[in-house]
Structures are given as C-alpha cells and as structure tokens.
Amino acid sequence: MTARLVLVGAPGSGKSTVGALLAQRWGEPFADVDAVIEARTGRSIAEIFADEGEPAFRALEEGTTAELLDGAGVLALGGGAVMSAATRQALADHPVAWLQVSVAHAAGRVGLNEARPLLLGNVRGRLVRLLAERAPLYAAVATVTVETDGLEPVEVADRVEEALTRA
Ligand SMILES: Nc1ncnc2c1ncn2[C@@H]1O[C@H](COP(=O)(O)OP(=O)(O)OP(=O)(O)O)[C@@H](O)[C@H]1O
Ligand SMILES: O=C(O)C1=C[C@@H](O)[C@@H](O)[C@H](O)C1
Ligand SMILES: [Mg+2]
16 A cells, blocks of 8 residues: 655654645544554553664654555654665655745744754754754755745645645
C-alpha cells in the first residue's frame, strides 16, 4: 500500500496539524508516528529519550515509520525521521510534502515546550543547527515543498493541495 501523503519537516513546521487537516478534508485516516510511538509505549517521546537515549528512540522511530508507511492515508513523520537512510529510501515510493519553516517561526510555534527533548535548553540555537543539517535531507525526499511562514494551517493545507496537483 502507499500512503496518500507523507509530511516531513522540522519541529514546529506543522506536520501534525496540517496532516490532520488534510486527512479530514480527504476523508482519509491520519497517523502521526510520534503519537503512535507514545500510545504504544505508554510514554512520552521526552520520557523515551530520557530513559533509553536517542539511539533507542531512533530505532523505534525507524521501525514504526516503515510499518506505517505501508498503510493508507496521511502520515506525519517525526521531525528527525529523515536522518535514517532506510526511511529516506522508503520515502522514494511515496508522495512527500516538506513543510518549510524558518527558525523564527518554528521557535515561536514550539515555545519553550518540554515535549521536544532535542530543543531543550536553547530552542533557537538548536533549531538553527537542526534546520541547516536537515534541509538537504528533507529536500532529497520531498515531492512538493511548501513554505509555511506567516500562513495559517488551513492556508498551508491549501498550498499543499495546489502543489500536489502540479507535481
Ligand atoms: N502554519 C502555522 N501557523 C501557526 N502555528 C502553527 C502552524 N502550524 C502549526 N502551528 C502550531 O505550532 C505548533 C506545532 O505544530 P505541529 O505540532 O503541527 O508541528 P510538527 O511539525 O508536528 O512538530 P513536531 O515535529 O515537534 O511534532 C502547534 O501548537 C500548532 O498549533
Ligand atoms: O526533530 C526531531 O529530531 C524530533 C522531532 C519530534 O517529532 C520527535 O520525533 C522527537 O522529539 C525528535
Ligand atoms: Mg508532530
């Protein structure tokens, strides 16, 4: 099976929000890899990072992503999922939307939220580095790219739909 759409992008780019909106519009199921991991383990992502470390989380994320990519509907990946070469390879078979966001807008959206363990301590500084490291990886897997700065989630969803019709 092939997902109707997979969303990738940095923390705060709006994958979960816009993914749910598009799924609702299209009458498709929606899944969010972070939420599925949390539901299955009964722990928050932050707790998994703290208890088992990032490599253990990444292994869990890679397996869960592969499994969910085999399903239908709209799928929001974790912000760091594209760091896995296996995941990037699997994404070659799917329509993928990269939601782009600047550091300023991403920082404003995620705030000082403890739910994002990778950003703890220095949200802006960590986002600068993370976006620089990951931009080529998001670009490599993207079928369409949509800039989200200054747009409401509904407007981002509109642009994703427009971009997909042109892709
Ligand atoms: N286009 C937007 N404009 C303003 N706020 C937004 C927009 N998209 C999402 N948000 C808000 O920003 C926050 C982060 O959005 P969301 O959780 O959808 O991002 P995400 O890409 O899934 O992040 P993560 O990788 O951390 O899961 C939420 O509070 C959401 O309501
Ligand atoms: O950008 C990242 O590396 C992450 C983003 C979130 O979606 C979670 O998957 C986790 O907090 C790691
Ligand atoms: Mg999310």
